[in-house]
Every structure is written in C-alpha cells, then in structure tokens.
Amino acid sequence: MRLYLIGMPGSGKSTLGKKLSKRLKYTFIDMDNYIEKKACMFVDEIFDKYGEEYFRALEKNTLNEFLDMNDVVIATGGGVIKDKNNKSLMDGKCIYLYVRPEALEKRLEQSKIVRPLLMEKSVYTLYDERKDLYEYFMDIKVDNENIDNSIENILEALK
DSSP states (O other): OEEEEEOSTTSSHHHHHHHHHHHHTOEEEEHHHHHHHHHTSOHHHHHHHHOHHHHHHHHHHHHHHHTTOOSEEEEOOTTGGGSTTHHHHOOSEEEEEEOOHHHHHHHHHHOOOOOGGGGTSOHHHHHHHHHHHHHHHOSEEEETTSHHHHHHHHHHHHO
C-alpha cells in the first residue's frame, strides 16, 4: 500500500511520516527531498531558477515513479494538490494532515526550512487557496495538533 500525506507546509507531513512508517514497517519517502536529490538542487533553488511550473512537473514525474513502489509512506510537498490530475497518480490512501492556520504560523516561525511560496503569501492566504483541494484529494482527514494521537487515528482509520 502507498500512503500519501498531504497538507499545508508545516503541517507535520515529514515528522509524522517518519514515525508512521516505523510503526507500519514501511519505507518513508520525503517527496521534496527525493526531488532535490534527483535534481541536485534544493526546492527553493528550483523555484528560483526554473519557476513553480517546472517544479510541479517534477512532482508529477515523481508521482509516476511512486506507482511502482509498495509499503511506503510518502510525505508530499504542500502544493502537490494544485494539479487535480495528480489525484489519479496518488494510487493509495491520501491522508490530509489538518492544522489550524494559527498553529501553522507558529510552527513556521520556528522552522529553519525555506518555503518559497510563503515568501510571497501568508499562511492564511495559502490555506484559503488550498483547503478545498486538500479536501478533494483526501481519503482520511486527521487533525495533526498532536503527532502521536494523529498516528493512532490514522492506524484506526486504515483498519
């Protein structure tokens, strides 16, 4: 099975994904890191040099590669949902990690990760633009205020 974690930047996809994959004895893949290794560039460098459209094409190609994998937890990039056609490539369970925008803002202030789109927009604007898309893609929605509780809720929902 393939589990795709979707959600806003800072929603905990990578952190939760690592713990969930250990519990399930699955392989963990951070999609942005996967793309960075293949491109030999960081995500913010890809955005700067080639633009968002190019990065989204890399995401789509990467989703195609994941179709051959099994027993994986994939932490997607926050914007993978911007292309509705990606839903058909995410053949598995899509788990939406919801975090209130106020809590996201606090998490992101403490993060050292560069998030290109949040340099141009606020968390609230980005959330308003994407919330319906996350709902469209999701099979399971989990409030991710507490990662350990979220993992238990996901495991229960997968039964």
